[in-house]
Amino acid sequence: MKEWGGRVTGPWRLTIVALGLLLAAGCGTVHIEVPPGSSVTMLDQDQPASIRIERHIWFALWGGKPLSDNSTLNDIREHHLTQVRVTVVQNFWDTVINTVTCYFSFVRRTVIIEGNPG
Amino acid sequence: MTGPSKRHRHRPILAACLSLSLLTAGCFTIQTYAPHGEPVKLLPPGQPAQVRREYRTWFILGGLFPLDNTMPAEIIAQEKLIEARVIVLDTVPDAFIAAALTFIIPILILPQTVVVEGNRAPVDSNITPSVTDPRGQ
Numbered sequence: 001m002k003e004w005g006g007r008v009t010g011p012w013r014l015t016i017v018a019l020g021l022l023l024a025a026g027c028g029t030v031h032i033e034v035p036p037g038s039s040v041t042m043l044d045q046d047q048p049a050s051i052r053i054e055r056h057i058w059f060a061l062w063g064g065k066p067l068s069d070n071s072t073l074n075d076i077r078e079h080h081l082t083q084v085r086v087t088v089v090q091n092f093w094d095t096v097i098n099t100v101t102c103y104f105s106f107v108r109r110t111v112i113i114e115g116n117p118g
Numbered sequence: 119m120t121g122p123s124k125r126h127r128h129r130p131i132l133a134a135c136l137s138l139s140l141l142t143a144g145c146f147t148i149q150t151y152a153p154h155g156e157p158v159k160l161l162p163p164g165q166p167a168q169v170r171r172e173y174r175t176w177f178i179l180g181g182l183f184p185l186d187n188t189m190p191a192e193i194i195a196q197e198k199l200i201e202a203r204v205i206v207l208d209t210v211p212d213a214f215i216a217a218a219l220t221f222i223i224p225i226l227i228l229p230q231t232v233v234v235e236g237n238r239a240p241v242d243s244n245i246t247p248s249v250t251d252p253r254g255q
Contacts, residue, residue: 027207027208027209027210027212027213028207028208029205029207029208030205030206031163031203031204032150032160032203032204032205032206033160033161033162033163033203034160034161034162034203036162036163036164036165038162039159040159041152041158041160042150042152042157042158042159042202043151043152044151044152044154045149045151045152045191062213063208071163073162073163076160084160085149085151085152086149086150086204087147087149087150088147088148088150088206089145089146089147089148090146090147090181091145092145095145095180
């Protein structure tokens with residue numbers, strides 16, 4: 001069997017590839033919800049929004065444990081939004097950063113909250 | 119001639135790991151907006167919801183292109199929800215599916231789980247419904 005990297009051979013190579021794929025996939029949950037007692041409606045896809053909040057959410061243990069706030073609740077409360085539209089995205093830079101950090105169990109997502117205050 | 123140094127021996131492994139991460143990490147976008155028509159209120163956490171729909175939306179080429187492009191607005195419209203909350207999840211099965219598909223068919227197909235919970239408009243008390251919606255509750 002051919003050597004790979006000097007030491008790693010056939011079955012081990014396959015194991016490393018499989019584990020690498022799993023480690024790299026990562027998880028993570030983002031909740032799109034509002035503060036209790038508030039009256040917030042969803043914005044249409046094309047409706048204008050005066051406020052735009054973009055922030056990153058970090059997770060440890062491949063998404064198992066959120067390290068930052070993974071809900072939109074506090075953003076909506078802080079900016080007194082009564083109309084919102086939320087985009088959860090894993091963009092190019094998230095992917096580049098996750099490429100390295102996922103091997104230490106950290107993954108990142110981006111959430112964009114657009115809305116209008118009441 | 120001596121063999122490659124320890125540092126050089128590990129380079130292919132490092133390169134493979136970084137390539138794999140790029141392959142499976144991918145990109146995706148889930149947009150939560152209201153469907154055309156009736157206004158939809160967002161639900162706070164903990165408030166009961168009579169409808170719960172969980173589905174996977176699929177992306178190809180590392181998330182560059184959506185395959186089905188099912189956004190929560192479609193589910194909200196289908197279920198006629200007037201109140202909703204959305205959870206964007208990347209589950210362990212999603213990770214397994216992404217890893218397995220990348221391993222088998224390296225065209226970077228990535229799934230993303232979305233949960234839509236919500237309530238429909240209350241039925242007018244003057245009208246007695248003849249059939250109970252089986253999806254209710």
